[in-house]
Amino acid sequence: MVVIDRLDNLQDIAGWSVWKKPVAPVPIDSCFKLEDIPGKGMGMVATRLIHAGELICAERPIVVTTRNVAVNGEETYNDGTFHRNCITGLSEKARAAILSLKNSFPPSSGLDMLPGMLKSNYLEVDMTERPDPERPYSGCFPILSRINHDCSPSANYFFAFEPYCGQLWAARDIPDGGEITIAYTTLPAPRVDRQAHLSExxxxxxxxxxxxxPPIEAARSDTRRIGLSKLLARSSTRSGLISAAELQQGVKWAEDEGLAAIAAHAAYYGAGNLAMCGDGELALEWARRGRDACRMVEGEGSYNVRELEQLLALSPQDLRLLARLGRRP
Ligand SMILES: [Zn+2]
Incomplete structure (x- = not known):
């Protein structure tokens, strides 16, 4: 594995105990294959019925890079010199895996094949136990980077910091032969915004x-996704503005749109929000729902699951008292 980062960060990362541990848990029986999908190129397909909440695949990235990388001149980035130097230390097998990924960037972008391949296939990874938006990192994976996009994806990509691997969880039952997909863009957004981002x-x-x-159904879908986006924006600030009825509506919108991971995150934020409002019983009910939903799409490595477990250790009386004191649970 190659990590592209500042030297002081690299020295710290090299000392992590996680490198001595295996990537776990890995499913024993493979339930997917990679094959050509008409009109899409390579993709992932189920080779048996996969149940919602099943771990489909877990693997470590081959290349990890900070998105704040300071390259010595844009030219060495665009012409591939920088990245070719970066991957010289990889094994032949790992290098071949990277070089077999698809480059989506057209020649007019002026980007060399190698940075094009990496940029086309990056997934988000974390370099801290609690995901830190101030320190964004991306990773390229031999298998996970080959999964195609869908605006109602059948699976959820999640990065588990502790075993340090990307994980793929089934977001719903996937039939034998069904395509396994993830999201490349923000899903609670109208079609025009999603398509613009995917195209650019x-x-x-x-x-x-x-x-x-068709137009009428598309407009309804947009209304649900825009409503969901607004609700998530409000509830994630924990400003105490979300009622249980609004939360219920938001989760219903997400479920109607086939967005299991978004429904899980809405329940997670909603539980914290209701706790801030001092509604102890309802907050705990939503914390249970959120924990179970987050566990299904992110597994036990989920930071959200651990936070909700802490919330569930409190009583409704504790939550009411904390709310009265204006403190977050
Ligand atoms: Zn779409």
Missing amino acids: RYFFTCTCVACSL
């Missing part, structure tokens, strides 16, 4: 079911 960043036009709805 990944150079393709999404033709998924949600993007191909």
